[in-house]
């Protein structure tokens with residue numbers, strides 16, 4: 001199932017990213033500049049986001065399976081937050097912090113959601 005999201009809010013990085021949720025999950029076209037968490041909402045994937053997208057928890061953590069080059073670079077606050085949870089997969093990202101660029105990204109929800117709260 002492919003679902004198209006809202007129009008981009010900024011013209012800086014125009015285009016869409018096809019975000020595919022691995023293992024038979026849905027796909028979503030997310031406007032560039034939106035987060036993976038936005039893409040999950042567009043796709044109807046119930047991705048937890050306990051801190052409401054403020055990089056203050058780990059509940060939105062996903063594994064990027066492929067297409068990581070179509071995501072924004074990881075900033076220090078995200079890196080610091082991920083460092084608080086040893087054992088995460090190599091491609092772990094916080095869905096609320098990773099912005100999509102035009103392209104195709106495959107992500108996987110973590111089977112054991114990270115709980116720190």
Ligand code: FES
Nearest residue numbers: 049051053060096
């Ligand atoms: S929702 Fe809390 S870090 Fe993403």
